[in-house]
Amino acid sequence: MRHQHPRPGRTGRRAAALTAGLLLTGALGAGPAAAAPPQPPTSDLGRNVTVFDPSMPTAEIQARVDEVYAQQVANEFGTERYALLFRPGTYGTDAEPLQVKVGYYTEVAGLGASPDDVTINGKVEVYNRCRPNADGSPNCIALDNFWRTVSNLHIAVNAAGQDGCRSTANFFAVSQASPMRRVHVTGGTLSLMDYCTDGPQFASGGFMADTVAGDVVNGSQQQWLTRNSSIGSWSNGVWNQVFSGVEGAPSEEGFPTPPYTVLDETPLSREKPWLWVDERGRYQVRVPAAHRGTRGASWEQDLAEGRTLPLSSFYVATPRSAVKDINTALARGSNLLLTPGVYDVDRTIAVKRAGTVVLGLGHATLTAVGGAVPMTVADVPGVVVAGVTLDAGTVESPVLLQVGKEKGNQGRAHRGTDDPTTLSDVFFRVGGPHVGKVDTALEVNSDDVLVDHTWVWRGDHGVEDFSGGFLGDDERWAVNTGRQGAVVNGDDVTATGLFVEHFQRVNTTWNGERGTVVLYQNELPYDPPTQADWTQPDGTLGYPGYRVADSVRTHRLYGGGSYVYNRNDPSIVTENGFEAPTTPGVQLHHLLTVNLGAGTIRHVVEGVGGQVDDTNTGTPQYVADFPVR
Template identity: 75%
Template sequence: MPALPTPRSPRHPRWRLPRAAQVAAAGAALIAAVGGGAAVAAPVPAAPATGAAALGTTTTVFTPDTPLAEIQAKVDEVYRQQVNNQFGTQRYALLFAPGTYGTDAHPLQIKVGYYTEVAGLGASPDDVTINGKVEVYNRCLSTADGEPNCIALDNFWRSVSNFHLAVNGKGQADCRASANFFAVSQASPMRRVHVTGGNLSLMDYCTEGPQYASGGFIADSQADTIVNGSQQQWLTRNSSIGSWSNGVWNQVFSGVEGAPSAATFPSPPYTTLETTPVSREKPYLFTDSSGAYQVQVPAAHTATRGTSWLQDRTQGRTIPLSDFFTATPATPVQQINNALARGENLLLTPGVYDVDKAIAVKRAGTVVLGLGLATITATGGTAAMTVADVPGVVVAGVTIDAGTRTSPVLLQVGTKNGNHGQGKVDPANPTTLSDVFFRVGGPHVGKADTALEINTDRVLVDHAWVWRADHGEEGFTAGVEGDTDRWNTNTGRDGVVVNGDDVTATGLFVEHFQRYNTTWNGERGTTVLYQNELPYDPPTQADWTRPDGTLGYPGYVVAPGVKTHHLQGGGSYVYNRNNPSIVTENGFEAPTTPGVQLQHVLTVNLGAGTTRHVVNGVGGQVDNSNTGTPQYVVAYPAG
């Protein structure tokens, strides 16, 4: 998540567009007319039959009958608590029953902070209309030199989904009224959102600079003008857009109607896939016409394009909430496992779950759904969750943290050498991880050998951020960065290890691990958008040298002997803040064979350190002489 490597950044060096280019990119939003009228919502079903308490004490369910002033007061209260609560334990879900919220004269304007989920409860996004805004702004942080430091680099861990947003900036200052701002970075998905009446800006150009951002992910959504602005990388999947303004380093479009052409890559740096190879939309909570809660679990598809809800393609299962075991952070893990063993699905209400043994998902087709970015912390030196070698499991909306005792793995999908038997996989029903995020360090000291290990075949990973913390509140003597305290204490060896065959990842973000960030051993793997930062904190070159003497570890490696693999749009960035003399040989490594194709891959120096080549000795060097200027390889092998 890079920014300029100056003392103004509280954590990283993210590097972005020059100010003049940012302003130019935002120009379309400044001149657009912002519609004030709300769209007509779908017929309003009955209000939910049960209160928010059934979904957790920090879940609030609004209905169209809730006074607007009460709704505004509640969302403002949550935002005030969460806007700077980067490593806190509070979690919130703000849910809207079908209907319309806000009027032309009095719009509902929501700002979304950390660990906050804003979601509609309709069967379709158009069943819930928010006439107003749902926004994320830059955070303005204190600096030693007193210069402006308003950035979106750390705007993580929040989500918005399943509503129609009729953009209405009435009452806001002129600049603020010019667009709906969604200035986020990693782990902040937008899904099933229909934006009308105004522009969607992924950069907050209204706040005093430098305005850097590093994200992000949109899926199954529709919008007209999208202003990318300063976003370093972004994946837009299975959506419909009118226009996209620009790119910084790595913008990927997969199955997007209206996506820009990639013909002149890398200027602009667009990667465009006509269809998404494998897709499955995230499960979502909704209320039926009687007001009863249901969970829709969409089916998996191949070769998809456009939004599912406009094409009536959200086939799948509808599961009543009564078929879920509803857990709270006070629920013992053994009670959760007993419910899963009985055949129940699992709903994790907002909060932090400390588990001293793994949550064990053993039954085919089990759904695990988290609300409010529910967080599971492995406290016992075991995995936080394991998934058996069975098809069709869906894990969605969950954050997994390492604890202070070393876990061999945080989430293990399938057992090694156990995935090749009859009945273990179903090509039409892959086990799916949607919006599953990992942390080693950050809120507290964390230790894990591997964060995510996939052994089962035909798994789909749809948006994951796998993060060994480069900053946090662990209490190191050197503050949030930690220097060598962090390297020696927050130990995360490997980020993602894929041993299964036919595994697909759409939106894979992996950062700062001490050895291999991503290792792909399985055959016929596919990744659509990969983002990586190498670790910032190796103390010496010896700490960042492989046993065979090769300097450094690549950010993404396809194992020797793999015959077929495809990566579309990948970046690996270097910022060796603890020792700028450190050298990494390659950003990517892969077998040189026609079946292994890496397209549109790049490396970038963020202000310290050197990466000599993009992939396998091909591509130029990035170092302090070309900070912020990517080196690209259009295709490897060439031709």
């Protein structure tokens, strides 16, 4: 994701130490910590986890979070990973607020049972990233503000000491793979656009769930999913804003002006597990239950329903842990906690037991080595994988994450379960920090799976130097190879927030019955060298961004977009952004295609919908419903 799109009008509003077994540590180094009351021993959460206590001086906490941010603000493809965790209590004062800025591969989270157990009197923000143009002119955008997480805390907005433009809002200018979950924002606006930094200020997000806020400024966010939240107002839309189970959501009446898609209830939801500290100072992991037909934030419900697992039930892994030791622990009934870092995985981490929880902290990253499959999940119910990134390695892997095997479990399907296997904030990357190769990034074969926010990305840019830069990068097409982003073969699979980009054939293929997708975002690959490289075997020009197999009889998609930017050869044509059978049970609601500056998509879906090309750059073509009613 690197394109820029037309800018909308602006809105008028602008530990102490830890316990005795866990030190306040980090790869950047840590100064002496103030004494905290004695606590029971705890397990080590990793060298890049910092746990704060409200007894610590604000200045000391501020210095630490600033230190991490200074390293991570531009560290887009680095190997450092951090988690900044806050014990229950209040941080910052009216006179001395705590203002946390969140950079790459940084998780900022409260350790309370409820978001209101941890209050940040100040801000937790993401600003535009500024990289001057060749002529020295400013270029401050949020298009590449990926890979960061904010969750489980209360932000009492306090801008004391900041400039006047920032006085009334908490800024969260992010793009893909940057979720906000279980957050309570009071005392100011939540702005998803950083309108205070020199422009052009483009943003391409994003995902927010289980959050309560007042006024929300969408600004330049081209697409965004808000799920199971409560908001006071929403300012505007650009191309594709989806609301599912949101109290205070705007109406979709008049679509596509504004471009809102609204579901009164979320068909299937399960909130992401979180780490918390109980009243005796012990670490626990709360695993919420799954629910159907939900609306609004689930804070109280998630404390009453679901499971609480002690940290002692987890194998706590570091990047130095051997996969054989991880698999032995899993086989013996342990859950898995991945502490922050990059893990070189030369054999598969195999999750075989129903109900296993795999939780990553600080965007823990599994990198395939030697063509390995980094992780598989057996065809069993109730597994939860959350907060994990999977990277393709330099030798081609057949898949990065496989959920179930085709005809797994001797062909007996798990249908109608109340405990679906769930992937929450699981991200995929092919290329970027290094050459990557994979056939299929995500393959879902099991029935009854919930995918709650994923970004499946074949890199359109990275540290590799192809032809002197990312423009004219014919080499990338041949070297960073990823044929399919997501393939869903299981029945009754639901995805809320499915982002899949730049793969070399069909980005998402849905073969299973009764699938449901709430917000789909896609960019076709930027780098096909020629039309011949981007033509299907039957002669059809180009591959769709989303395909429902001809055999499927029932499928639902709400709010889907596919964008084109053929920067190597702007003459390349794609016939359809979406492909689906024309049958009453397959219903695609609110679709669009957009030209980002180069290339052509002739139709939105199956010959329906207008063409996007360089004559209407940035102006979507919409289809309200397919089949056309």
